[in-house]
Amino acid sequence: xxxxxxxxxxxxxxxxxxxxxxxxxxxxxxxxxxxxxxxxxxxxxxxxxxxxxxxxxxxxxxxxxxxxxxxxxxxxxxxxxxxxxxxxxxxxxxxxxxxx
Amino acid sequence: xxxxxxxxxxxxxxxxxxxxxxxxxxxxxxxxxxxxxxxxxxxxxxxxxxxxxxxxxxxxxxxxxxxxxxxxxxxxxxxxxxxxxxxxxxxxxxxxxxxxxxxxxxxxxxxxxxxxxxxxxxxxxxxxxxxxxxxxxxxxxxxxxxxxxxxxxxxxxxxxxxxxxxxxxxxxxxxxxxxxxxxxxxxxxxxxxxxxxxxxxxxxxxxxxxxxxxxxxxxxxxxxxxxxxxxxxxxxxxxxxxxxxxxxxxxxxxxxxxxxxxxxxxxxxxxxxxxxxxxxxxxxxxxxxxxxxxxxxxxxxxxxxxxxxxxxxxxxxxxxxxxxxxxxxxxxxxxxxxxxxxxxxxxxxxxxxx
Amino acid sequence: xxxxxxxxxxxxxxxxxxxxxxxxxxxxxxxxxxxxxxxxxxxxxxxxxxxxxxxxxxxxxxxxxxxxxxxxxxxxxxxxxxxxxxxxxxxxxxxxxxxxxxxxxxxxxxxxxxxxxxxxxxxxxxxxxxxxxxxxxxxxxxxxxxxxxxxxxxxxxxxxxxx
Numbered sequence: 001x002x003x004x005x006x007x008x009x010x011x012x013x014x015x016x017x018x019x020x021x022x023x024x025x026x027x028x029x030x031x032x033x034x035x036x037x038x039x040x041x042x043x044x045x046x047x048x049x050x051x052x053x054x055x056x057x058x059x060x061x062x063x064x065x066x067x068x069x070x071x072x073x074x075x076x077x078x079x080x081x082x083x084x085x086x087x088x089x090x091x092x093x094x095x096x097x098x099x100x
Numbered sequence: 101x102x103x104x105x106x107x108x109x110x111x112x113x114x115x116x117x118x119x120x121x122x123x124x125x126x127x128x129x130x131x132x133x134x135x136x137x138x139x140x141x142x143x144x145x146x147x148x149x150x151x152x153x154x155x156x157x158x159x160x161x162x163x164x165x166x167x168x169x170x171x172x173x174x175x176x177x178x179x180x181x182x183x184x185x186x187x188x189x190x191x192x193x194x195x196x197x198x199x200x201x202x203x204x205x206x207x208x209x210x211x212x213x214x215x216x217x218x219x220x221x222x223x224x225x226x227x228x229x230x231x232x233x234x235x236x237x238x239x240x241x242x243x244x245x246x247x248x249x250x251x252x253x254x255x256x257x258x259x260x261x262x263x264x265x266x267x268x269x270x271x272x273x274x275x276x277x278x279x280x281x282x283x284x285x286x287x288x289x290x291x292x293x294x295x296x297x298x299x300x301x302x303x304x305x306x307x308x309x310x311x312x313x314x315x316x317x318x319x320x321x322x323x324x325x326x327x328x329x330x331x332x333x334x335x336x337x338x339x340x341x342x343x344x345x346x347x348x349x350x351x352x353x354x355x356x357x358x359x360x361x362x363x364x365x366x367x368x369x370x371x372x373x374x375x376x377x378x379x380x381x382x383x384x385x386x387x388x389x390x391x392x393x394x395x396x397x398x399x400x401x402x403x404x405x406x407x408x409x410x411x412x413x414x415x416x417x418x419x420x421x422x423x424x425x426x427x428x429x430x431x432x433x434x435x436x437x438x439x440x441x442x443x444x445x446x447x448x449x450x451x452x453x454x
Numbered sequence: 455x456x457x458x459x460x461x462x463x464x465x466x467x468x469x470x471x472x473x474x475x476x477x478x479x480x481x482x483x484x485x486x487x488x489x490x491x492x493x494x495x496x497x498x499x500x501x502x503x504x505x506x507x508x509x510x511x512x513x514x515x516x517x518x519x520x521x522x523x524x525x526x527x528x529x530x531x532x533x534x535x536x537x538x539x540x541x542x543x544x545x546x547x548x549x550x551x552x553x554x555x556x557x558x559x560x561x562x563x564x565x566x567x568x569x570x571x572x573x574x575x576x577x578x579x580x581x582x583x584x585x586x587x588x589x590x591x592x593x594x595x596x597x598x599x600x601x602x603x604x605x606x607x608x609x610x611x612x613x614x615x616x617x
Binding site for chain 3: 001002003004005006007008009010012013014015016017018019020021023024025027029030032033034036037040043044047048050051052053054055056057058059060062063064066067068069070071072073074075077078079080081082084085090
Binding site: 179181182185221222223226227229230231233234236237240241244252255256259260263283 | 478480481484487503504507508510511514515516519522523526527579580
């Protein structure tokens with residue numbers, strides 16, 4: 001039997017990797033993918049707890065997280081396309097027109 | 101005597117089933133190519149292959165040998181890893197759904213039930229959809245990695261087409277699921293046993309889902325033809341329209357992988373259509389158990405072959421859709437139609453249960 | 455069974471490392487797809503058959519296709535410019551390691567591996583999920599349908615070419 005803490009440890013490691021990628025990378029689309037990685041780590045924690053506590057509500061929450069992630073991915077990628085059209089660059093260092 | 105064999109029975113049975121199913125599938129795919137060339141040729145008033153072997157039956161062997169001996173080159177600035185990954189991905193993903201398709205009646209052998217199916221998960225049907233949604237990647241990556249205009253357009257068009265028709269494919273099945281109440285393919289076929297009882301008439305209509313879900317069946321067949329990129333929806337790989345579409349820059353075994361993947365998808369979709377709408381392996385059955393099992397496999401094979409024949413017939417007869425016609429047909433006609441089908445089926449099922 | 459979890463977990467971690475370390479966005483996207491499929495296998499091990507299949511169909515099969523299409527259309531560069539921020543690397547990585555260590559510490563304190571409570575087990579089949587979704591959670595379900603409509607309209611409006 002795999003103890004619960006191992007599933008949560010995998011979730012924590014994936015989340016930390018997502019945070020690391022989010023802070024380190026310079027390409028807007030890669031940053032977005034690290035956000036998806038973080039969301040998936042959280043989904044794993046939900047499902048591990050659903051099994052541990054014997055209630056399927058955790059899985060329903062994962063369902064809603066996936067739906068929200070889909071909506072967010074669609075709108076976020078549309079924003080990225082609009083940004084690319086205006087700035088011709090996908091590097092987040094070049095998107096600084098609101099800086100003082 | 102009873103220990104090792106009986107405790108590991110399911111594992112041993114699976115290990116035996118896998119190579120048998122793979123060999124049969126690949127032979128069927130090879131001869132589906134032969135069948136297509138013959139039937140399309142006859143529709144076009146010509147002979148088709150007839151020189152190699154009687155009636156050209158050894159043509160697939162000759163074709164296979166030819167493809168292996170072709171020069172295997174790489175496109176100059178292609179992304180090497182993705183260029184090699186795409187046909188491999190297409191082929192493996194095409195071969196996966198066969199694992200959950202039941203080919204015939206299950207029987208008991210020394211007290212163990214043997215399903216003629218490599219795996220029987222509770223969510224068997226959804227597994228097939230999951231795998232076919234991953235099938236988009238092979239085409240998209242092939243188009244992109246070839247670093248050339250025509251494959252890129254072919255890949256983009258094909259991925260947009262596939263994800264649009266996946267929707268109506270999924271929704272067409274929901275009517276069947278409402279009637280059968282289970283997602284396991286074995287259960288769906290079991291629910292189609294027997295005959296419809298019409299008042300006063302002897303039972304002559306089998307209890308197949310196509311008679312209660314005609315709209316679902318039509319939407320399913322149209323979406324399936326679109327999903328497998330076949331005529332009239334084969335704009336992404338349309339010969340004479342866009343050179344060879346997304347697999348222009350591929351040769352030798354990589355090209356063959358795309359071809360085998362496409363025909364395997366066709367076979368999978370035909371198997372699904374018979375299982376969901378035409379009663380799978382159910383047919384007139386008699387005799388002792390081994391004869392029954394063989395008869396069930398025979399009926400299943402007959403129905404799948406007739407679907408393949410209809411596929412090829414459609415290919416030889418109907419012209420190609422234009423891309424904007426294709427997309428508006430999928431979104432503006434098929435999706436609302438399948439939603440309407442779900443609504444009506446749901447109402448009827450609720451009214452009958454009330 | 456137990457071995458499968460550790461193998462798949464190792465695959466997921468390696469693929470996640472690949473996501474954040476690759477220079478080409480297409481390779482990051484492909485590695486993310488591997489992570490998603492590995493997580494789907496872990497969900498299967500956790501009695502969540504329906505969510506595993508939904509993860510593959512929706513996340514790996516639709517959302518990531520959107521990502522790959524956008525990367526292809528924007529021709530997101532083959533090579534990424536050199537990271538200009540040394541601060542992120544020298545200060546950021548130790549901080550992230552500290553974050554991870556903190557989370558692991560909390561987990562280990564709450565759920566020590568040798569604890570006696572074993573998993574209760576849950577029914578993750580489509581019928582159970584369907585009952586829950588349409589009985590207890592029907593309001594959030596309907597609200598998400600409006601959310602998706604808003605997202606579709608928003609995406610079309612934002613990505614449209616201004617004629």
